[in-house]
Amino acid sequence: MDLRFTQEEADFRQEVRTFFRTEIPAEIRRKISEGRSLAREDYVTSQRILNAKGWAVPHWPKEWGGQDWDPIRRYIFMEELMQAAVPLPLQFNCFMVGPVIAAFGNEEQKKRFLPRIANLDDWWCQGFSEPGAGSDLASLKTKAVRDGDHYVVDGQKTWTTLGQYADWIFCLVRTDPAAKKQAGISFLLIDMKTPGISVRPIITIDGRHEVNEVFFDSVRVPVENLVGEENKGWDYAKFLLANERTGIARIGLTKERVARVKRLAKETPAGAGTMWDEPDFRSRVASLEVELKALEITQMRVVSAQGRRDASKPDPASSILKIKGSELQQMATELLVELAGPLSLPAPVANDVDALGWEAFAAPTYLNTRKVSIYGGSNEIQRNVIAKAILGL
Numbered sequence: 521m522d523l524r525f526t527q528e529e530a531d532f533r534q535e536v537r538t539f540f541r542t543e544i545p546a547e548i549r550r551k552i553s554e555g556r557s558l559a560r561e562d563y564v565t566s567q568r569i570l571n572a573k574g575w576a577v578p579h580w581p582k583e584w585g586g587q588d589w590d591p592i593r594r595y596i597f598m599e600e601l602m603q604a605a606v607p608l609p610l611q612f613n614c615f616m617v618g619p620v621i622a623a624f625g626n627e628e629q630k631k632r633f634l635p636r637i638a639n640l641d642d643w644w645c646q647g648f649s650e651p652g653a654g655s656d657l658a659s660l661k662t663k664a665v666r667d668g669d670h671y672v673v674d675g676q677k678t679w680t681t682l683g684q685y686a687d688w689i690f691c692l693v694r695t696d697p698a699a700k701k702q703a704g705i706s707f708l709l710i711d712m713k714t715p716g717i718s719v720r721p722i723i724t725i726d727g728r729h730e731v732n733e734v735f736f737d738s739v740r741v742p743v744e745n746l747v748g749e750e751n752k753g754w755d756y757a758k759f760l761l762a763n764e765r766t767g768i769a770r771i772g773l774t775k776e777r778v779a780r781v782k783r784l785a786k787e788t789p790a791g792a793g794t795m796w797d798e799p800d801f802r803s804r805v806a807s808l809e810v811e812l813k814a815l816e817i818t819q820m821r822v823v824s825a826q827g828r829r830d831a832s833k834p835d836p837a838s839s840i841l842k843i844k845g846s847e848l849q850q851m852a853t854e855l856l857v858e859l860a861g862p863l864s865l866p867a868p869v870a871n872d873v874d875a876l877g878w879e880a881f882a883a884p885t886y887l888n889t890r891k892v893s894i895y896g897g898s899n900e901i902q903r904n905v906i907a908k909a910i911l912g913l
Contacts, residue, residue, distance in 0.1 A: 523817065523820045523821070523824065525592070525596075529592055529593065529596060532593055532596060533596050533600060536575075536596065536597055536600045536601070537600050537603075537604065539573065539575075540600060540601060540604035540606045541604055543569055543573075544566055544569060544604070544606045545565065545566075548562045548565065548566055548606075548607065549604060549605040549606060550605070552605040552606070552607060553605040553776065553780065554878040554881050555878075555881035555882065555884065555885030555888075556881055557728060558607060560643070560685045562607065563607055563610055563640065564640050566606060566607045567607070567609050567610060567613075567614075567639070567640040568639055568640060570609060571585070571638050571639045571640075574587060575587070575597070576609045576614060576638050576639070576640075577609065577614050577618060577637075577638045578593075578594065578597060579594055579615075579619075580614075580618060580619065580622055580634075580638070581622055584622055584630065584634045584635075584638070585634070585635070585638045591823045591824075592823060592824075595819070595820075595823045598772060599771060599772035599775075600772065601772065602770060602771075602772025602773040602775070602776060603772045603773075603775050603776045603779075604776075605776055609640075610640055610643065610644070612643075612644040612645055612646050612681070612682075612686075612690075613637045613638070613640060613642075613643070613644050614637070614638070616644070616646060616690070616760050617633075617637065617644050617646075617688075617690040617709070617760075618633075618634060618637045618638065619759070619760070620690070620707065620747060620756050620759060620760050621633055621634060621637070621747060622634060623756075623759065624707075624747055624748040624756050624759075625747050625748070628744075629709075629744075629747065633709070642687045642688050643682075643685050643686050643687050643688070644686060644687070644688045644689065644690060645680050645681065645682060645683040645685075645686035645688075645689050645690075645712075645734075646680065646681065646689070646690060647662075647677040647680060647689045647690060647691035647692065647710070647734060648660075648677070648691075648692050648757070649677065649678055649679045649680075650662060650675070650676060650677055650678060651676060651678055654679075655898065655901070657692070657757070658701045658702045658705070658754065659701060660675075660692055660693075660694060660705065661675055661694060662674070662675025662676065662677065662691065662692075662693050662694065662736060663675055663693060663694045663695075663697065664693035664694065664695050664706060664708060664741070665695075666695070666743070667740075669742065669743050669744075670740045670741060670742055670743060671693070671695070671708065671740070671741045671743060671746070672738055672739070672740055672741075673691070673693055673708070673710065673716075673736045673738075673739040673740075673741055674736055674737060674738060674739070675693070675735075675736050676733060676734070676735050676736070677689075677691065677733070677734040677736075678722070678731075678732075678733045678734075679722070679731050679732075680719075680731060680732045680733065680734045681730060681731050681732075682730065683712075683719050683731075683732040683734055684719060684721065684729065684732055686712050687711070687712055687713075688709060688710065688711055688712060689709075689710050689712055689734065690707065690708070690709055690710075690747075691707070691708045691709075691710055692705050692706075692707060692708075692753050692754075692757055693705065693706055693708050693753070694706075695750050695751055695753075696750075696751050699751065702754040703751060703754070704751055705751065705753040705754045705757070706746060706750050706751055706752070706753040707746070707747040707748060707752075707753035707756045707757065708741055708745055708746055708747070708753075709741075709745040709746075709747060710736075710739065710741050710745065711741075714739050714740065714741065715739070715740075716736060716737040716738050716739040716740075717734065717735070717736060717737075717739055718734070718735045718737070719732050719733070719734050719735075720732060720733045720734075720735070724887075724888065725887050725888075725890075726883075726884035726885075726887040726888045727884060728884065728888070730888075761896075761897075768838070768841065768842045768845060768846075768896050769815060769819055769841040769842065769844070769845025769846075770845055770849060770892075771812065771815060771816050771819060771845065773849065774808075774812055774845070774848050774849050774852050775812065777849075777852035777853070777856065778805065778808060778809060778812065778852055780856070781805060781852065781855045781856060781859065782796070782805060784856075784859050784878075785801065785802075785805070785859060788859050788861075795858075795859055801855075801858070804855065805855065808848060808851050808852065808855070811844070811848060812848055815841065815844050815845060815848060818837070818840060818841065818844075819841055821837075822835055822837050822838060822841065825837075836905055836906065836909035836910050837910070839897075839902035839903075839905040839906050839909075839910075840902075840906060840910075842896060842897065842899070842902050843893075843899045843902050843903065843906075845892075846892040846893040846899060847893065847899075849889055849892050850886075850889050850890065850892065850893065853882070853885050853886040853889045854886060856882045856885070856886070857882045857883055857886045859879075859882070860878070860879035860882035860883070861879075863877065863879035863880065863882075864879050864880070864882040864883040864886075865883065
């Protein structure tokens with residue numbers, strides 16, 4: 521298998537690399553690189569720049585803003601985006617609900633929602649997990665009862681990322697409690713301004729407000745907001761989750777962090793020299809780079825094989841990418857905390873957060889990155905997939 525890039529692909533890489541570094545505001549990219557929180561307007565600004573170029577949703581059908589790129593170009597695009605510390609187009613919009621509507625929505629829904637999703641005119645959040653339905657998502661209990669031309673929704677969702685910004689939420693709801701649990705679920709689009717919806721923040725271990733609980737108390741949702749068929753929502757959810765795992769190894773992100781580690785190590789005093797003069801530290805960086813290169817080659821093999829696979833069936837090798845990719849992301853953040861040293865300890869709340877150095881964000885980023893081995897299917901679940909689908913155990 522030839523894993524080398526063609527000249528056309530190399531030219532495409534240079535095109536996107538130049539665009540990211542010249543068109544996306546440097547201040548937004550600095551926040552991403554240093555692990556600072558982005559404001560809502562930062563996400564909107566970045567995505568609208570990409571959308572104006574036609575690059576916010578390149579993986580969508582061409583009629584709705586897609587670029588009809590092959591898997592190699594999609595891979596190059598995502599790797600360069602992450603290495604340039606450009607915010608990923610909002611995942612809930614571009615990689616989750618958008619593809620579901622494009623694949624299963626009716627024409628009216630596509631015309632109404634897709635252009636606004638791509639341009640981040642509407643901010644979406646995900647209503648899947650519940651207090652008793654996380655890893656076993658099919659056990660969800662939020663119910664939707666048909667009442668004329670509306671559904672009445674009651675229940676609770678949790679771990680709703682960035683729900684405090686959301687205009688809309690896409691929800692899995694139980695519409696047939698008597699059916700087998702996977703068979704009685706529907707996929708609803710719900711306006712967050714609808715009476716009866718309340719959002720309560722969950723403050724995570726890194727001190728940030730990133731996730732929320734969302735409560736539904738007799739929320740009336742028009743039947744026209746049902747995607748596809750009633751009680752077929754589990755099929756649409758599986759399609760969505762396959763999209764969520766696209767690029768989950770985030771090799772470009774880890775490459776960017778490793779480059780920062782090497783640069784900062786040469787500036788961080790240690791003994792008579794710098795951290796880069798410490799053999800043990802350099803050895804750990806080198807080990808991370810070797811593992812990252814091996815993972816990159818594995819991902820290239822998976823990408824190369826995509827064109828020969830049934831697009832509706834995820835490659836089980838993506839589980840290998842997910843496991844190792846999440847571990848390497850965590851290793852990179854550990855090195856940054858080590859470089860920051862005592863300055864990475866939680867500091868008193870500053871009047872001007874922007875005045876804090878990168879060190880103040882090293883520990884929160886490290887803590888937040890613990891989640892990457894859990895979301896998108898925990899690494900334990902991925903090992904089971906590998907055992908069954910690849911090893912045949």
